[in-house]
Amino acid sequence: MRTLPLMDDAEFRELFRLMLVTRRLDEEAIALQRQGVLPAYAPVRGQEAAQVGSAAALDLSRDFAFPTYRELGAAVAMGVDPVAYLAMHLNIWHGGLYDASTSRLSPPNAVVGGPVLHAVGWAMGAQLDGTGGAALTYFGDGASSQGDIHEAMNFAGVYRLPVVFFCQNNGWAISLPTARQVAGGSVAARAAGYGFEGVRVDGNDATAVFEATRKALDHARSGGGPTIVEAMTYRLGPHSTSDDPSRYRSADEERARAEHDPITTGMAALTAEDVADAEEHAASVVTRTTEGLRALKTPPGDDMFRFVHREPTAALLAQHRAWKESQDA
């Protein structure tokens, strides 16, 4: 574990601002869910340092990130419009409304484990093109049990591909604690079996996460191959707004873990002025985002047909036409 960053650390100040935006957006999203604006939501509370710290290490001119369904902090750090990102939770479009290609952030992916293989493929593509770019792929402690994760790590190891496997070990996969999920107890320790490096890092320490990720990305970019970074953190909130954590974990545990809340410790490490400034910034982002979300319109049903293929088939065009006629009738 690292000591807290020094207060004059400008880098940390920047990370903290992004973390605070994430926290306030997260709180707002939960509020919006309670108000019935968002049908459901997957809170990130507690994981802001892990997400922001890692995503901030990306070089957006050449890297690419692969999120799960709980990466608001990464999206914020990468400069993705929060409205476009949260549109997914508004049930507007499964993949959100941002442009994945220009944002360098793949659409949110709800298949646990699945996108990790995409990162490996993308990394191979980047290596073939010699772009020097690296892939950063997010997954959870729960996801680490999926076969796809193994296939991805083995593949990346054989081809020494530029990919960073970033595991947010937040203690829980819905109701299953890590101890009953991860045999051996450590995702990072799996790396040795594939012949590459695995590191554990305090996932509530944004600077530590940033540095570990940057090091892993550099290693990848310079041809050193993959790394597993396991960020030890905690999901302070429920799995989703329809989850009830009291069924499977104690309030004591939650209280104990809340003491390592990266926002609280971050605030303590900064000046009151910096914090106030960050709050002001976060509040303005929240206001803009809420307005944006409330203004978002349901996409036309046509979109359902438009994006199935790049080159639509006659059969689907006919279904689209029939649907349109039924709308007009």
Add this chain to the structure above:
Amino acid sequence: MRTLPLMDDAEFRELFRLMLVTRRLDEEAIALQRQGVLPAYAPVRGQEAAQVGSAAALDLSRDFAFPTYRELGAAVAMGVDPVAYLAMHLNIWHGGLYDASTSRLSPPNAVVGGPVLHAVGWAMGAQLDGTGGAALTYFGDGASSQGDIHEAMNFAGVYRLPVVFFCQNNGWAISLPTARQVAGGSVAARAAGYGFEGVRVDGNDATAVFEATRKALDHARSGGGPTIVEAMTYRLGPHSTSDDPSRYRSADEERARAEHDPITTGMAALTAEDVADAEEHAASVVTRTTEGLRALKTPPGDDMFRFVHREPTAALLAQHRAWKESQDA
């Protein structure tokens, strides 16, 4: 690596007899394939020590084994009728004709990786029943890349199940050498990442394989959990009778590896009398097997319908009836 067994090792003599039966049956199967009796065959030449040594360590009163499509040696060591086993290669029935349940040997399984999970499930069942039995599951270096292998090992690790993961690392998965298959280079080394033991053993040394497997099975039976045993061996023949290894490996390599042929070294370690005796025994098994194979009849088409369900559906009974009528017409 172990030194060769002493000549007065009765245990080794017994293992050698089984290995020699396997070798001679293997040769006969290839000959039968050339004569057009067997449509195709997957040779085990070179892997006799790994298969016989491991299977001989089973306690057939309570253990259970899970083969791939290349486990003739294990079947021989377990006392499965070679005719019933080889019936699979006669295209008589995919799973062979032996009774899996009473033989304690699951039907041959052609999905690389797939049966390893069955072993884990069976082991859990045995643990729940407190039988003290253990599962022994075979897979190759190629199969180690499959997601199912990871899910199986993680599961077995979490529940500390009585299962031995027995990998025959025979250097090749069809045309892919282990170096480009197994990131990190060692399947046994993966065990550490799951919190249990992994051992490498000279797969051409039957006694060493036997002892490593017996130790792992004992460990499993006594509640110690799973073990990976990686037997380093070599596929001396082609992947199957339709494969042409000269397309992907050199004759030099083959010659060099043939020097570790477990049958040759085994012969050198035994008296001429023991060898002659073993040859005689093997020859009689081969004669019996060849006669049995030649006498095997194509199963009635009815079998195609009979075994789909235990409780047949009316729809399938109707298809069966229609098929029968068309046969009579």
Add this chain to the structure above:
Amino acid sequence: MPELSLQQALNTALRHACEDDDRVLIFGEDVGELGGVFRVTDGLQDKFGAQRVFDTPLAESAIMGLSVGLAMAGWRPVPEIQFDGFSYPAIDQIVNQVARMHYRSRGSLGMPITLRLPSFGGIRAPEHHGESLESLFAHVPGLKVVAPSGPSEGYHLLRQAIADPDPVVFMEPKSRYWQREDFDPAEPVEPPPIGSSRVVRRGRHATLVAWGAMVARCRQVAELAAEDGVELEVLDLRWLKPIDADGLAESVSRTRRAVVVHEAPLTAGLGGEVSSLITERCFGDLRAPVQRVAGFDVPYPSGALEDEYLPSVDRILTAVQTALEYRRG
């Protein structure tokens, strides 16, 4: 008589199955302490212990592969896969192993496995949580497939599925979990044969064929049509493999017109099978081609477009009208 929701009825069925047969095992992701994300397994771990009702790591292929092994060891597995869309990672084990092990082993190894699968759409859920896989499963030899439309059906069909000696995919219409019905699960009922359908409303102008949540929608359509003097018969197919071809023929030979309704995409959906079965048997009686009302050939859309995608009352009524007004050209 107690009023039970579908979710409660299924919970009761699982409880009774565990009580009646101590070889029944219940497992899956979050089915233990949490009681399942839909609470269908609520309280079962408390009652039957963590050996018979247990959480698995997050690995669907493992869940089904484990089931095969447990069945081989003499247990009666009732696994859950948390959502329809996450059964894809387990398809290999389901198709290549669960459905074939009895066949492969020529009846030596029974596979009394009931896969519980929360299925179908209509609940504004995230991506992969609204899929309809019945056509895929019905195509697989060796599987039986059933989808209840309500609480009492759910109770009895689940008991029947678990008691059956063959693998059954039990598709639970999640949009109907909270639908309530008066019935007493304690009351003994002679279950209708596997593969029988059920006429839930009598009519004479056309037959609506549906399953799962679409049964309720078709009843609604029938009520509306009745106001216009059109009397629609509603047939709950319920068993999707084997399909009740006789029941379909009996109904349609009376009504002479049929509309089949399902949530899955049109192309290669089960509607084609139902339509073909009806046409093959009732060709001379049919006054119009069987109409199909289905999901479009697009990925299941986000909540905002769900109602556009699913067969609506209007779309079904239009199809009924087409059938009624059809004139041979």
Add this chain to the structure above:
Amino acid sequence: MPELSLQQALNTALRHACEDDDRVLIFGEDVGELGGVFRVTDGLQDKFGAQRVFDTPLAESAIMGLSVGLAMAGWRPVPEIQFDGFSYPAIDQIVNQVARMHYRSRGSLGMPITLRLPSFGGIRAPEHHGESLESLFAHVPGLKVVAPSGPSEGYHLLRQAIADPDPVVFMEPKSRYWQREDFDPAEPVEPPPIGSSRVVRRGRHATLVAWGAMVARCRQVAELAAEDGVELEVLDLRWLKPIDADGLAESVSRTRRAVVVHEAPLTAGLGGEVSSLITERCFGDLRAPVQRVAGFDVPYPSGALEDEYLPSVDRILTAVQTALEYRRG
């Protein structure tokens, strides 16, 4: 004009595709040095180097997940899965990722992936090497599916599939790999639109609809029937998604009778879809219900029973007779 086998035609198509577009990548198990188990990729690694034509570890889910990532990085992947039955482990990536990434990303991420899949039965192969998955694939929104019936078709359809900006599943009838045909792949051909079928023999008494290896069998049936004065039209459907509903209707409105033939099991096979499409469009013209001749609802059997399982000339002739003799009851 050169005489080419289907295997040579496909090899040539891959070579030309690599020459014409340097973003085309070819990969899979054993496709490099070995040239594929059917030699379809023979010589390509020599010609285009081990960067563009490469072997993967033995992991089908990885092969397809990798394809997604490579496509995101701007490449045009042409992966091979070695055999039909081993695509099941990759179904999750195919259905949940390959087929949906373009949709999920609202067109931001193109998926120009062509999955080459040696398919169908008839070669006396081991278990899992004779499967017909077209109905599964055709049901998946976002996929296009095609199966050539011979060398020239194979060449042109594979070029078309690779050039298409959307994912295409290319099902190669392995029993036809060695069939030869005179044609010049260098000759420019205006490819018929995606989704078009092809009448390969004209007739007026009934239409036989088939694809892959069944086209040749239907031609054989047509020749036999012609000896009795019965003139059968044979329609090679070739595109299995989208299906040429207009082409089917055009043919059957002339012949007024149809028989659809496929290797896959009957229930929920693509025959139901074809039969429904014909009936929906030609109800008034049809003189008999569309007949289906398909595999039985049993797991694909071992070689000894293969001829009992596959639609035989006799079974097809019987269905033709049923159609011809049908009288409205």
